[in-house]
Amino acid sequence: MNAATTTEPRTTPLCQAHRKLGAKMIDFGGWLMPVNYPSGILDEHKATRTAVGVFDVCHMGEVHFRGARAAEAVQRLVTNSVGKLYDGRAMYTVACNPKGGIVDDLIVYRVKPDHLLIVVNAANIAKDYGHFVEQVGTWCEIRNASDETGLISFQGPQAQACLAPLTRAPLATLKPFHFFPEVEVAGRPAWIARTGYTGEDGFEIFCAARDAEPLWQAMLDACAGVGGKPVGLGARDTLRLEARLSLYGNDLNDETTPLEAGLGWVVKFDAGDFIGRAALLRQRDAGLPRKLAGFVMLGRGIARHGYPIHDPSTRAKVGEVTSGTVGPTVGKNIGLGYVPAPLYRAGARLLVDCRGKHIEAEVVEGPFYRH
Amino acid sequence: MSDNVPNDLLYTEDHEWARQEGNLVTVGITQFAVDQLGDVTQVDLPNEGEVLKRHEVLGSVESVKAVSDVYAPVSGKVVKVNSPLQDSPEYVNEEPYDGGWMAQIELSSPDEIKGLMSSAAYEEFLKDHEG
Numbered sequence: 130m131n132a133a134t135t136t137e138p139r140t141t142p143l144c145q146a147h148r149k150l151g152a153k154m155i156d157f158g159g160w161l162m163p164v165n166y167p168s169g170i171l172d173e174h175k176a177t178r179t180a181v182g183v184f185d186v187c188h189m190g191e192v193h194f195r196g197a198r199a200a201e202a203v204q205r206l207v208t209n210s211v212g213k214l215y216d217g218r219a220m221y222t223v224a225c226n227p228k229g230g231i232v233d234d235l236i237v238y239r240v241k242p243d244h245l246l247i248v249v250n251a252a253n254i255a256k257d258y259g260h261f262v263e264q265v266g267t268w269c270e271i272r273n274a275s276d277e278t279g280l281i282s283f284q285g286p287q288a289q290a291c292l293a294p295l296t297r298a299p300l301a302t303l304k305p306f307h308f309f310p311e312v313e314v315a316g317r318p319a320w321i322a323r324t325g326y327t328g329e330d331g332f333e334i335f336c337a338a339r340d341a342e343p344l345w346q347a348m349l350d351a352c353a354g355v356g357g358k359p360v361g362l363g364a365r366d367t368l369r370l371e372a373r374l375s376l377y378g379n380d381l382n383d384e385t386t387p388l389e390a391g392l393g394w395v396v397k398f399d400a401g402d403f404i405g406r407a408a409l410l411r412q413r414d415a416g417l418p419r420k421l422a423g424f425v426m427l428g429r430g431i432a433r434h435g436y437p438i439h440d441p442s443t444r445a446k447v448g449e450v451t452s453g454t455v456g457p458t459v460g461k462n463i464g465l466g467y468v469p470a471p472l473y474r475a476g477a478r479l480l481v482d483c484r485g486k487h488i489e490a491e492v493v494e495g496p497f498y499r500h
Numbered sequence: 501m502s503d504n505v506p507n508d509l510l511y512t513e514d515h516e517w518a519r520q521e522g523n524l525v526t527v528g529i530t531q532f533a534v535d536q537l538g539d540v541t542q543v544d545l546p547n548e549g550e551v552l553k554r555h556e557v558l559g560s561v562e563s564v565k566a567v568s569d570v571y572a573p574v575s576g577k578v579v580k581v582n583s584p585l586q587d588s589p590e591y592v593n594e595e596p597y598d599g600g601w602m603a604q605i606e607l608s609s610p611d612e613i614k615g616l617m618s619s620a621a622y623e624e625f626l627k628d629h630e631g
Contacts, residue, residue, distance in 0.1 A: 153538075170564045171539045363538065363565050431542060431562050455541045455564050484560070484567070 141187035142279055142341040150359055158252030158378065160188040163361035173364035174457045177285045177327055178500075181357030183348050184282035184365060186333070187341055190254035191278040192261060194245045196269030201401075203237060203245050205265050208387060208409070210400035214239035219306045219322060222395045224260070225405025229386040229412060233257050234377050236324060240310050248280075250377045264404060279341030283348055284331030284360075284368075286500065291352040292332055296321065300332075315347035326365065328372025329500050370463060371456045371498035373423055379434055380421060380451040380465050388412055389467065390421045419448065420473040422492045424481075425461045430488035432464035432481045439480040439487060440472060447472065450481060459497045464490070504531040506597055510573070510613065511622035517597060518573045518616055525574050525613075528601040529561060529592065532626055537563040540592040543585040546603055550578045554612055559602055561592060570602060574612040580604040 138161040147154060152163035163185065165173060176182050194203055204211040209222035218239055224232040233253045238246040249257045258273045265271070283292055289300050298312040298321055308322035317340040325331035336344050349359060360368075366376070375381050375390060387396050388409060396409055426432060432453030440447045453464030464481070472479065477492040505511070510518045515533035519526040534540070542562040552558055552572040559570045581603045585591055592600035607613070617625060 164565065165538060169539045367564060429542065429544075431567070433567065457564075 141185055142338045143185045143345050146342055146345055157362055160251055165361040165363045166359050170363035171457050173360040174367050176358045177360055177368055178458050180287045180355045181285035181291050181352035182360035184360050186280045186282050188251035189280050190249040190275040192247045193272045193274055194269050197243055198268040199243050199245050202265035202268040204401045208396040208403055210397040216241055217307055219308055223387045229405040229408035230383040231381045231385055232260055234381055238308055277338050279336045279338045281334045281345055282325055284325045284327040284329045287355045288331040295351055315344055317344055326374055327368040328498050367454050370452050370454050371459055373496040389417055389419055417470055419467045419469055421465055422468045422473050423465055424479055424490040424492050425463050426490050428488040430483035431462045437482040438466050441478050441480050456497055463497050505619045505623050507619040510616035512573045514571050516573050523607045525605045525607055526601050527603050528596055531596050534593055534596045539564050540589045543589045545581040546578045548578055548581055574607055576605040576608040578603050579606045
């Protein structure tokens with residue numbers, strides 16, 4: 130998915146724990162990560178939809194912005210409105226380059242008026258941190274805390290019930306995209322955010338890297354009784370795609386704009402003079418040449434990243450699949466791909482070239498799955 | 501290991517297994533291949549009556565995370581396919597050497613059987629390739 134690295138992949142503080150659980154480990158964007166545990170992707174997917182899935186996301190990056198101009202600096206970088214945040218509030222957004230292409234998709238957390246945290250994709254930590262410092266490094270303190278920060282995701286309909294015994298924090302009062310900084314989970318200092326990447330209710334727990342292993346164990350123990358289990362990258366992909374959440378490196382990259390990617394809702398032109406604003410305004414006014422469409426396969430076939438998409442009326446290649454998989458909960462094979470604007474409408478037909486076989490697919494709007 | 505590599509079958513370097521009964525050869529993929537693929541969600545089979553040469557694509561097995569071609573271990577006519585796999589691809593995971601068989605080929609060049617590995621040779625091959 131991301132550029133292959135020739136060096137040894139990096140490991141998270143949970144690497145040994147994954148091995149003990151019998152995980153199959155792969156190099157993912159330069160990180161050695163579990164793709165699945167012995168029960169398999171479909172079982173892990175189901176556990177997350179029906180009980181709890183526990184995910185190692187320690188590889189993700191955490192960059193702190195501190196100082197009187199911290200919010201101003203973050204607003205220069207991101208397209209969504211930082212002014213709408215308040216202490217304990219988080220939001221999804223993207224950072225763009227001057228051409229409007231997406232540098233990364235991010236979650237911004239406002240801890241205090243002069244302290245914001247940006248969580249970035251693992252494969253982009255170096256790129257993003259370099260971009261942040263280059264653009265606004267003189268505006269405030271920017272610190273990359275990725276190595277010393279652990280992050281564990283706890284997702285599913287039973288997440289709140291299972292996490293509650295581990296913390297005194299009033300989870301029932303925590304709304305989506307809100308967080309509690311400086312609380313405790315299983316006796317360790319932690320932050321609890323009601324965020325995730327699965328289409329389920331759930332939490333992401335930030336901790337010190339050295340506390341990640343005991344917290345992971347405590348969280349697995351806390352959900353084992355309801356059928357909760359560890360979940361690897363394989364099911365993370367099927368879960369996020371059913372929820373139609375984009376994956377950087379597949380569906381988003383430096384060449385795609387948020388408007389094309391269906392992320393217009395995170396672009397607030399009145400938020401401030403963010404990088405890429407002028408280019409995005411021009412694109413909005415000129416009309417979008419292509420859009421990221423969601424589709425379900427009508428015939429037998431699983432769309433995969435890179436498969437060509439053809440227009441059935443002309444048979445011409447018009448795009449490529451950016452993500453595709455089996456949708457275990459929706460019971461259909463699903464995917465995303467950029468298509469010319471005229472084909473971007475619910476009910477439009479596409480042909481996906483699955484290894485030489487043209488399989489019909491239908492464009493659908495909205496998430497494939499909602500909890 | 502012996503459970504995973506039955507000693508009455510023959511094997512290829514592409515992780516197919518072959519069971520010879522007279523001039524009929526039944527073909528499937530090995531436990532090792534299944535473990536690599538994970539949950540199988542789709543199996544594509546050849547048409548009955550199709551004539552395949554050795555190493556030609558016989559079908560494919562697709563899992564949640566990957567797709568893998570399956571090659572004919574011997575040349576011949578496909579006389580029967582395991583059509584229940586179309587609706588129940590999970591048989592490949594559950595019983596790769598039994599309910600998960602894919603096709604039966606009528607051998608056209610009986611000598612080709614000698615080119616396949618014994619279970620002992622395949623186990624050695626796996627040791628070398630598992631690192």
